[in-house]
Amino acid sequence: MATTDPTEREALRAKYREERDKRIRSDGNEQYVQPTGRFAHFLDDPYIAPVPREPRFDDVTVAIIGGGFAGLCTGARLKQAGISDVSIIEGGGDVGGAWYWNRYPGAMCDTAAMIYLPLLEETNYLPTKKYTYAPEIHAHAQRIATQFDLYDNALLSTEITDLRWHEASARWVITTNRGDSIRAKFVSMGTGPLHRPKLPGIAGLDTFGGHCFHTSRWDYDYTGGDAQGAPMNNLANKRVGIIGTGATSIQCIPSLSRDSGELFVFQRTPSSIDIRNNHAIEPVALGELEPGWQYAWLTNFATLQTGGFTDVDYVKDGWTDIAQRIRDRIVAAVSEGAEFTPELALRCFEDSDDDKMNAIRARVDNVVADEATAAALKPWFRQLCKRPCFHDEYLDAYNNPNTHLIDTDGQGVERIDETGVWVNGEHHELDCIIFASGFEVGTDFARRSGFETTGRDGLTLTECWAEGMQSLHGMHVHGFPNLFIVSISQAANLISNVTHNLVEAGSTIAAIIVNALDCDASTVETTRAAQDAWIAKLEGNERGFLGNPECTPGYYNNEGKAIGRRERLNGSGYPDGPVAFFAYIDAWRNNGEFTGLTFG
Ligand code: NDP
Numbered sequence: 001m002a003t004t005d006p007t008e009r010e011a012l013r014a015k016y017r018e019e020r021d022k023r024i025r026s027d028g029n030e031q032y033v034q035p036t037g038r039f040a041h042f043l044d045d046p047y048i049a050p051v052p053r054e055p056r057f058d059d060v061t062v063a064i065i066g067g068g069f070a071g072l073c074t075g076a077r078l079k080q081a082g083i084s085d086v087s088i089i090e091g092g093g094d095v096g097g098a099w100y101w102n103r104y105p106g107a108m109c110d111t112a113a114m115i116y117l118p119l120l121e122e123t124n125y126l127p128t129k130k131y132t133y134a135p136e137i138h139a140h141a142q143r144i145a146t147q148f149d150l151y152d153n154a155l156l157s158t159e160i161t162d163l164r165w166h167e168a169s170a171r172w173v174i175t176t177n178r179g180d181s182i183r184a185k186f187v188s189m190g191t192g193p194l195h196r197p198k199l200p201g202i203a204g205l206d207t208f209g210g211h212c213f214h215t216s217r218w219d220y221d222y223t224g225g226d227a228q229g230a231p232m233n234n235l236a237n238k239r240v241g242i243i244g245t246g247a248t249s250i251q252c253i254p255s256l257s258r259d260s261g262e263l264f265v266f267q268r269t270p271s272s273i274d275i276r277n278n279h280a281i282e283p284v285a286l287g288e289l290e291p292g293w294q295y296a297w298l299t300n301f302a303t304l305q306t307g308g309f310t311d312v313d314y315v316k317d318g319w320t321d322i323a324q325r326i327r328d329r330i331v332a333a334v335s336e337g338a339e340f341t342p343e344l345a346l347r348c349f350e351d352s353d354d355d356k357m358n359a360i361r362a363r364v365d366n367v368v369a370d371e372a373t374a375a376a377l378k379p380w381f382r383q384l385c386k387r388p389c390f391h392d393e394y395l396d397a398y399n400n401p402n403t404h405l406i407d408t409d410g411q412g413v414e415r416i417d418e419t420g421v422w423v424n425g426e427h428h429e430l431d432c433i434i435f436a437s438g439f440e441v442g443t444d445f446a447r448r449s450g451f452e453t454t455g456r457d458g459l460t461l462t463e464c465w466a467e468g469m470q471s472l473h474g475m476h477v478h479g480f481p482n483l484f485i486v487s488i489s490q491a492a493n494l495i496s497n498v499t500h501n502l503v504e505a506g507s508t509i510a511a512i513i514v515n516a517l518d519c520d521a522s523t524v525e526t527t528r529a530a531q532d533a534w535i536a537k538l539e540g541n542e543r544g545f546l547g548n549p550e551c552t553p554g555y556y557n558n559e560g561k562a563i564g565r566r567e568r569l570n571g572s573g574y575p576d577g578p579v580a581f582f583a584y585i586d587a588w589r590n591n592g593e594f595t596g597l598t599f600g
Contacts (some may be wrong), residue, residue: 004354012354019380020552020560022410028553028561029442032198038206038550039199042214042435047103048093050157055179060153061085062513063174063184065160067150068097069499070190070486072141072504073118076148078208080122081510083517087182088145088154089174091450095150096141097192099134101216103227104248107134107257110390111497112315113286114281114294115301118499121294123147123511128284131278131390135227155180163453170411172482175363179300186516190502191449200243204416212433215248222432232259235323239264239429241421242412244436245271248388252436255436257397264404266421268412269386269552272360272379274318276390276436292455295586298500299579306577307497318390319496322383353382367395374398376407377514385551398556441555442570455480468569472534472596473585475505476526481600482516484509490538492581504582511589512597521599530596539568541575 032279033041062078067090084135085332092100097109109116113127117140120126123144127391128136136524145151155176162175171183197214199205213219218227225232232255238258245267268353297314304313307327313320329348334340361378368374377395379386406423408414409433415422420430446452446462453461456479464477466469471477474491480550486509488494488501516524533565553560558567574581588595 004115004351009052009350009354015380016382016498016550016552019410020550023553024560025553027201028559031201031559033201033435034440034447035197035199035203039314042197042199042217044217044221044291044321045091045093045157046213046217047100048157050178053079053168053178055181056155057181057187059171059183060087061184061517062087062186062188062599063172063182063191064088064188065163065174066090066097066190066192066195067092067095067141067145067154068099068190068192068503069118069141069157070097070192070502071095071188072144072150073499073502073510074188074190074484074486075150076119076144076514077506077510079148079150081514083510083513084149084152086150087178087184087295088150089158089160090154091159091180094138094142095145095154095156096138097190098194099141102216102218102248103134103138103220104218104252105225105227105232106253107227107231107248108132108278109137110247110387111319112317112500114136114287115315116498116499118503119144121291127279127281129278131276133138133229155182159218162451163189165455165483167456169191169439170482179536180247186482186484186513188484188486189449189453193488193498194441196440196448196450197435198375198437198440199408199435200413200437202243202413202416207418208416208420208430208433209221210420210431210433211419212435214435214437215252216439222565223259225255227260229255232256237261238431239420239503240432240434241266241428241430242434242436242530243421246438247267247271247387247389249430250391250394253403254391254393254397256434257400257403260402261428262402262404263397263400264421265403266405266413266423267407268410269377269381269554270379271386271389272357272383273363273394274356274383274388274390275363276392277317278392298497298503299582301497302492302494302500302579302582305412306494306579308577308579314379318388322352322356322388325356353384356383357381363553364395368398370398373405376405381552382548384556385548386554386556434488438555442558442567453480453483455483461559466566468566470531470535470569472526472531473508473588476531478526478528481523481525484512488519488573489570490534490572491557491574491585493571494578500578504585508589510583512594515592515594516599519599524594524595524597525600527598535569537575538572539565563575 021406067088108131113132114485123143131359164173166173172187174182197216224234241264243266301315302486303310305323326349364374364377421428441450444462459479471490474487486505492501
């Protein structure tokens with residue numbers, strides 16, 4: 001296995017630095033515009049109109065905030081544990097969370113469906129493709145809700161406006177935009193890491209006279225077509241612009257290119273696009289699955305993806321490939337007599353990454369005919385600096401004569417006016433602008449979730465976490481009794497398969513609530529000491545996901561701004577990695593002691 005030539009390596013690093021430096025900006029996260037005030041309509045639900053209903057003022061045992069996979073996994077585990085008085089409260093008109101909102105054409109999971117779709121064995125369902133499209137994923141969310149009776153008592157099209165602990169009654173009081181005031185003994189919060197859309201901070205954003213929407217609120221009434229892939233015929237005579245080229249944009253551009261009269265893609269930073277190789281799942285292989293298979297697959301993927309060793313790779317995809325390349329290099333070097341040191345591991349990581357990124361850049365040249373377009377589509381950063389993307393039709397779209405890449409050389413769109421978009425002093429007239437500009441990450445808790453949470457003595461979660469997240473296991477916060485946060489941070493932090501974290505969190509919450517009810521406890525809360533000890537453990541950890549300041553800016557590295565204690569805490573994970581965390585938490589919840597919690 002070749003080591004990158006030192007001169008080549010230095011040239012590559014210099015190019016990476018040059019491209020990064022072009023993109024650094026002093027406003028970081030603040031560049032983005034929140035969908036509030038005159039932009040609030042960007043949050044409207046285009047899919048299901050709220051059904052009129054009377055406000056609710058009842059008491060529930062467990063309120064689950066958010067009907068995405070976090071809420072559904074928790075709800076399912078609670079129901080399995082015999083707790084039936086559960087109420088999901090969800091802003092969308094149905095369950096599904098990200099998969100309710102993100103119906104843009106071409107949306108599909110980026111992690112293999114056999115491990116991404118939670119509770120497959122419990123629901124007796126198997127996905128049809130290795131990477132399934134959004135409608136199938138949304139249908140799976142509905143399947144979980146139906147099977148575990150989670151639609152009963154659910155409040156859909158209901159936005160929480162305030163969540164507040166009431167000490168005297170030991171209840172959470174949940175206020176909503178539908179006039180509800182619900183009291184809950186326990187609250188599980190699964191609002192998702194990428195929940196609230198954000199808009200690009202471009203001058204003149206509100207002056208555009210044509211049509212515009214965010215990708216997470218796709219306006220099929222305007223475009224025609226549907227989430228199942230029917231052609232968007234209304235775009236046939238339209239000049240369509242899409243701003244942003246992240247994971248979302250990559251997935252919807254092939255359909256937009258197929259259906260738009262003219263398509264203009266405004267790019268600030270190209271994504272890395274590796275091979276997808278999607279295919280139908282073979283029934284023969286499925287027949288070989290034994291009970292417990294999904295747990296085995298989950299563990300196998302998590303092990304391989306985080307640098308561990310197993311004899312077999314069930315998933316075999318771009319995620320496990322990254323880790324396997326690094327591991328193979330280390331094994332080869334050690335078998336040739338090298339000593340295993342952190343320096344060796346780092347060199348193997350860098351060499352593997354150089355190989356991978358060279359292959360990704362070569363692929364652009366092989367697919368995209370126009371040389372200037374191909375050059376502009378090449379990513380100059382390490383693969384894990386930004387969300388790695390995988391697609392087999394995205395690059396081809398630029399060979400369609402109607403599809404124009406408008407590269408901004410890292411600077412972003414200059415200005416929007418009534419009739420279109422300005423880049424490099426050139427005006428591009430448009431009928432429609434689609435904002436593929438992502439979601440709030442790394443901002444204050446209330447800004448990300450859309451409401452404030454106030455615990456004991458009036459302390460808000462935003463205040464409590466102002467200097468960085470504080471928790472035990474990413475789930476319990478001192479001063480916020482009976483509240484369970486479903487988070488990947490400060491827990492396993494397995495980014496490559498988010499739902500794995502959620503299934504485990506659901507099991508943990510169910511175990512704690514069962515215990516609290518069994519011992520007739522009115523409160524369960526982490527002690528300050530346990531929380532502090534957990535934070536100290538995490539802070540001794542160098543393997544946090546967020547935070548490579550050498551990377552090109554993005555939400556993985558605080559948009560290129562300084563990474564301090566706050567950012568490190570917000571992006572930290574269990575020091576020994578995700579697989580070790582899952583083993584640790586399994587033992588923790590099963591030994592009946594719930595160390596670090598007090599049941600009052
Ligand atoms: P991202 O935040 O990844 O992308 C936003 C895009 O908007 C970037 O390309 C950004 O450029 C660009 N942008 C922002 N401001 C401007 C501007 N002023 N001018 C021009 N361009 C601008 O959002 P996505 O919705 O694409 O993805 C968010 C995350 O959602 C993913 O990282 C992934 O975790 C998840 N996702 C998962 C999928 C799956 O699992 N199937 C599918 C889609 C998304 P720049 O890069 O320079 O900042």
